[in-house]
Amino acid sequence: MKLTRREWLRTASYVCASLSGWTPARALEAEPLFTEVPASASGINWVHENAMSPSRYLPEALGPGCAFLDFDNDGWMDIFLVNSGPSDFWRPPKPVRNALYKNNRDGTFTDVTEKAGVSGGYFGMGVAAGDYDNDGWPDLFITAYGKCILYKNNHDGTFRDVTDKAGVATPGWTTSAVWFDYDNDGKLDLFVCSFVDYSGVKKLECGNNKIGRNYYCVPRVFKPTASFLYHNNGDGTFTEVSKGTAIAQALGKGLGVVATDINNDGRTDLFVANDTVQNFLFVNRGRGPGGRWNWDEIALQAGVGFSESGRPRSGMGVDAADLDGDGWQDLFVANVDHEMYSIYQNNKDETFRDVAQRNGVARATQLLSGWGMKYFDYDNDGAIDLFLANGHPDDMIDNYSMNVKYREPLLLFHQDDDGKLHDVSNIAGPVFQKYFAARGLAVGDFDNDGALDVLVGVNGGAPLLLQNKAAKGNNWLGLTLEGKTCNRDAIGAKITWTAGGHKRSRLKSNGGSYLSSHDRREVLGIGHATKIEELEIHWPAPSEQVDKFTNLPLNRYLRVQEKGDIV
Amino acid sequence: MWKPVCFFVFNLSLLSGAATSAVAQAPEEFSLSPQELAQDAIQKQRSGDLQGAVPEYQQFLKIHPEATAIHSNLGAALAGLGRFEEAVSEYKVALRQSPALPGARLNLGLAYYKMGHIADAATQLERVHAEDPRNHQAVLLLGDCYLRMGRNKDVIRVLAPDEKKDPGDLAVAYMLGTAYIRDKQVEPGQVLVDRILRNGDSAEAHLMLGTAKMNIQDFAGARDEFAKAVALNPNLPDVHVLYAQALHLTGDSDQSEEEFKAELGKDPYNFEANLQLGASAREEQNLDGAERYFARALATRPGDPGVRYQLALIAIDRQKLDQARQMLETLVRESPQFTEAHVSLSLVYYRLKRPADGKRERDIVQKLTAEAQARQPGVKTQ
Numbered sequence: 009m010k011l012t013r014r015e016w017l018r019t020a021s022y023v024c025a026s027l028s029g030w031t032p033a034r035a036l037e038a039e040p041l042f043t044e045v046p047a048s049a050s051g052i053n054w055v056h057e058n059a060m061s062p063s064r065y066l067p068e069a070l071g072p073g074c075a076f077l078d079f080d081n082d083g084w085m086d087i088f089l090v091n092s093g094p095s096d097f098w099r100p101p102k103p104v105r106n107a108l109y110k111n112n113r114d115g116t117f118t119d120v121t122e123k124a125g126v127s128g129g130y131f132g133m134g135v136a137a138g139d140y141d142n143d144g145w146p147d148l149f150i151t152a153y154g155k156c157i158l159y160k161n162n163h164d165g166t167f168r169d170v171t172d173k174a175g176v177a178t179p180g181w182t183t184s185a186v187w188f189d190y191d192n193d194g195k196l197d198l199f200v201c202s203f204v205d206y207s208g209v210k211k212l213e214c215g216n217n218k219i220g221r222n223y224y225c226v227p228r229v230f231k232p233t234a235s236f237l238y239h240n241n242g243d244g245t246f247t248e249v250s251k252g253t254a255i256a257q258a259l260g261k262g263l264g265v266v267a268t269d270i271n272n273d274g275r276t277d278l279f280v281a282n283d284t285v286q287n288f289l290f291v292n293r294g295r296g297p298g299g300r301w302n303w304d305e306i307a308l309q310a311g312v313g314f315s316e317s318g319r320p321r322s323g324m325g326v327d328a329a330d331l332d333g334d335g336w337q338d339l340f341v342a343n344v345d346h347e348m349y350s351i352y353q354n355n356k357d358e359t360f361r362d363v364a365q366r367n368g369v370a371r372a373t374q375l376l377s378g379w380g381m382k383y384f385d386y387d388n389d390g391a392i393d394l395f396l397a398n399g400h401p402d403d404m405i406d407n408y409s410m411n412v413k414y415r416e417p418l419l420l421f422h423q424d425d426d427g428k429l430h431d432v433s434n435i436a437g438p439v440f441q442k443y444f445a446a447r448g449l450a451v452g453d454f455d456n457d458g459a460l461d462v463l464v465g466v467n468g469g470a471p472l473l474l475q476n477k478a479a480k481g482n483n484w485l486g487l488t489l490e491g492k493t494c495n496r497d498a499i500g501a502k503i504t505w506t507a508g509g510h511k512r513s514r515l516k517s518n519g520g521s522y523l524s525s526h527d528r529r530e531v532l533g534i535g536h537a538t539k540i541e542e543l544e545i546h547w548p549a550p551s552e553q554v555d556k557f558t559n560l561p562l563n564r565y566l567r568v569q570e571k572g573d574i575v
Numbered sequence: 576m577w578k579p580v581c582f583f584v585f586n587l588s589l590l591s592g593a594a595t596s597a598v599a600q601a602p603e604e605f606s607l608s609p610q611e612l613a614q615d616a617i618q619k620q621r622s623g624d625l626q627g628a629v630p631e632y633q634q635f636l637k638i639h640p641e642a643t644a645i646h647s648n649l650g651a652a653l654a655g656l657g658r659f660e661e662a663v664s665e666y667k668v669a670l671r672q673s674p675a676l677p678g679a680r681l682n683l684g685l686a687y688y689k690m691g692h693i694a695d696a697a698t699q700l701e702r703v704h705a706e707d708p709r710n711h712q713a714v715l716l717l718g719d720c721y722l723r724m725g726r727n728k729d730v731i732r733v734l735a736p737d738e739k740k741d742p743g744d745l746a747v748a749y750m751l752g753t754a755y756i757r758d759k760q761v762e763p764g765q766v767l768v769d770r771i772l773r774n775g776d777s778a779e780a781h782l783m784l785g786t787a788k789m790n791i792q793d794f795a796g797a798r799d800e801f802a803k804a805v806a807l808n809p810n811l812p813d814v815h816v817l818y819a820q821a822l823h824l825t826g827d828s829d830q831s832e833e834e835f836k837a838e839l840g841k842d843p844y845n846f847e848a849n850l851q852l853g854a855s856a857r858e859e860q861n862l863d864g865a866e867r868y869f870a871r872a873l874a875t876r877p878g879d880p881g882v883r884y885q886l887a888l889i890a891i892d893r894q895k896l897d898q899a900r901q902m903l904e905t906l907v908r909e910s911p912q913f914t915e916a917h918v919s920l921s922l923v924y925y926r927l928k929r930p931a932d933g934k935r936e937r938d939i940v941q942k943l944t945a946e947a948q949a950r951q952p953g954v955k956t957q
Contacts, residue, residue, distance in 0.1 A: 309926060346824070365855075
């Protein structure tokens with residue numbers, strides 16, 4: 009029997025544990041699956057300021073988001089980190105700013121925030137990177153408590169604030185946002201999650217907790233709000249178009265959003281995780297009779313709005329991927345402790361079934377609260393795995409709970425040949441034995457080795473950069489898709505590839521996780537296969553282009569343009 | 576823990592005349608006269624030979640079905656053999672013939688209790704208690720039934736007078752204390768906990784302390800108390816269930832499941848264990864297994880809305896949408912504030928292509944959710 013490296017590690021660690029009484033993690037002497045890159049090595053010295061006050065204003069507890077993006081188009085992933093800032097409940101005693109770190113291509117980064125002009129100015133929450141103007145350069149949308157900011161990329165290492173001109177200021181309290189092309193006109197539109205009504209005199213304190221101090225209110229006490237959908241007018245401006253649609257009618261407390269196609273109709277849908285009220289699944293039905301876009305909110309009947317026992321939960325992080333390889337997008341939502349996280353398997357009829365229990369994910373997450381997360385193939389064996397960043401929102405929870413902690417461990421699940429996700433955190437490396445107040449999580453290959461690395465935003469702390477060591481020995485192909493008639497980021501493209509007798513496909517969804525934005529490139533893992541027999545790209549509408557490739561090189565990134573040009 | 580009470584009060588001489596004529600009709604394997612048959616059966620029952628006693632009682636009753644006490648004795652013998660369904664039939668006959676027959680109603684209640692038909696047991700025991708408030712065994716058994724049914728105030732009602740009369744009765748103190756604590760009446764509960772603690776390190780004391788800690792959401796503390804209780808007396812009613820619940824809340828789901836199963840090992844009709852294991856089986860999509868657990872839970876608490884809701888969810892899982900609809904419609908009619916049932920009913924309506932009904936239920940869900948969130952405590956406007 010031939011064991012994979014991961015299987016060998018797991019077996020070896022169990023044997024060591026049983027022989028010596030060591031824990032598997034301590035017994036493991038082999039290289040970790042992910043290693044922490046310390047600030048001293050990366051040069052990332054920025055620290056999140058959560059503005060924690062004696063009053064415990066809730067926005068303090070929810071940030072920060074983070075992003076991998078290649079802002080200077082040099083082929084290397086840079087890093088953006090969102091910070092808090094001035095608000096109606098906090099005046100920073102010293103300047104607080106976001107951070108943009110340029111990748112020096114040697115494992116180190118340089119802070120270029122001031123030069124780039126992306127410092128912020130409001131109480132920042134999340135970030136969504138996307139090329140909304142199809143100029144080939146990623147732009148940045150920053151959500152906040154207060155006002156959002158749209159930074160347009162100037163192609164010279166700088167950005168300019170075009171928020172007001174673009175019409176996307178979006179007052180209130182916004183959290184996750186996602187770029188996607190809902191009307192398939194080739195231009196990226198923008199969905200922005202709105203959290204709760206926290207404006208003006210409506211702030212609330214929830215009284216004293218068991219140790220006599222104010223605590224962060226559970227969001228049940230705040231009124232829900234409607235999220236925002238901005239249509240890209242193609243001239244640098246946007247129009248808010250949710251009025252009269254299900255999006256405006258659905259009052260929620262949105263924290264996470266992923267844009268995907270749950271029914272394979274070629275139109276991108278939205279799955280929104282809400283805190284303490286039901287989640288939303290906005291299915292894109294296309295243009296309605298009066299010209300207004302038709303959104304159908306079907307979360308309840310689809311089985312993804314509530315828990316399996318009919319209860320609303322505290323949804324935070326979300327994602328979508330074809331977990332079981334059946335060609336249909338499955339969903340994920342992370343909740344607060346004792347609610348357990350859900351893996352929603354697509355029944356192919358606009359309904360879903362929660363299979364988290366069957367996968368062992370429900371039990372593993374029973375005492376955790378999940379925020380940033382991502383379905384991705386961390387070891388390039390071809391199957392989708394799962395990475396979770398956790399942390400309890402109440403910083404004083406340790407004082408009155410023996411089992412739920414403020415700082416929580418990261419979790420890594422590997423999809424084995426049985427099609428199930430297995431918790432491999434114990435063998436994934438020392439960083440998985442540590443505890444964090446994790447929030448945002450972005451995935452990206454900062455060292456261009458084809459193994460997707462992880463960036464975690466930590467509330468009130470330094471970000472966590474994790475280098476992936478788990479994919480060694482497996483082959484891969486990285487793709488940067490460039491749309492021409494479709495949106496430039498090719499969000500909505502479907503990639504199908506055959507390698508080693510396995511045919512796999514991937515929909516280029518966007519968003520997901522929590523407050524964060526991933527590397528836009530797609531890495532196709534093929535395990536020990538030595539070539540990709542065929543690669544097919546179905547470009548999203550309005551393109552009808554299908555490009556096919558054979559004899560592609562491996563273990564490198566390729567830029568593929570719509571209509572088959574490889575750069 | 577509980578055993579049927581046998582009353583050998585049958586006056587054989589009353590039947591001697593009738594028995595003589597009936598002997599000729601007896602099958603060959605019973606060459607004894609009816610009087611001898613009854614005497615022999617009673618002797619066998621007294622000596623513990625229940626297998627031998629039962630056919631002789633049955634043969635006798637073919638000849639003398641009016642022999643009320645023999646029906647009762649047969650019931651006791653059958654119950655001793657674990658043949659509770661048959662025992663119940665015999666007790667019922669006896670009570671029909673003689674409603675005041677000593678011991679028969681208590682034994683009927685006990686048989687129901689053993690079968691896990693706790694509500695039926697409570698009904699019978701309430702009558703025993705009403706007719707004879709001094710019957711200590713009936714009071715204890717009734718208190719235990721109420722405790723299992725979650726009727727904590729009724730436990731307090733029936734046991735508090737007994738506790739006053741005999742403060743040294745630790746069984747009463749334990750059940751009453753548990754009811755107080757579950758009813759969030761901490762002070763009187765604490766008094767009883769202290770009394771039990773004074774009697775040394777006991778499983779009962781740890782169980783009650785654990786329950787108190789559960790109530791204040793100190794789940795780890797509760798778990799440790801329950802672990803001690805299990806170690807000291809694994810046969811204490813509900814001890815495994817409570818330990819299982821604490822284990823679940825502290826994240827050890829695997830061990831929790833084992834403890835629920837341990838409870839069922841000694842009490843197959845334990846409501847909580849069946850409910851939790853059923854829910855767990857359903858989540859793992861073991862629907863047949865879940866149904867078996869829920870059936871037993873329903874036997875203990877007939878009509879329990881939580882169990883019926885779980886069964887409705889199974890009907891949805893099995894795509895029996897119309898059946899689920901009927902179950903859920905009944906539930907929300909009976910319990911209009913049952914938000915989860917409204918959620919599931921809405922889902923069923925949508926899947927049955929009845930969007931107007933689905934929307935109506937969904938609106939109810941939103942209204943109930945908003946009302947619940949508006950009732951959140953401890954909120955003040957700045």
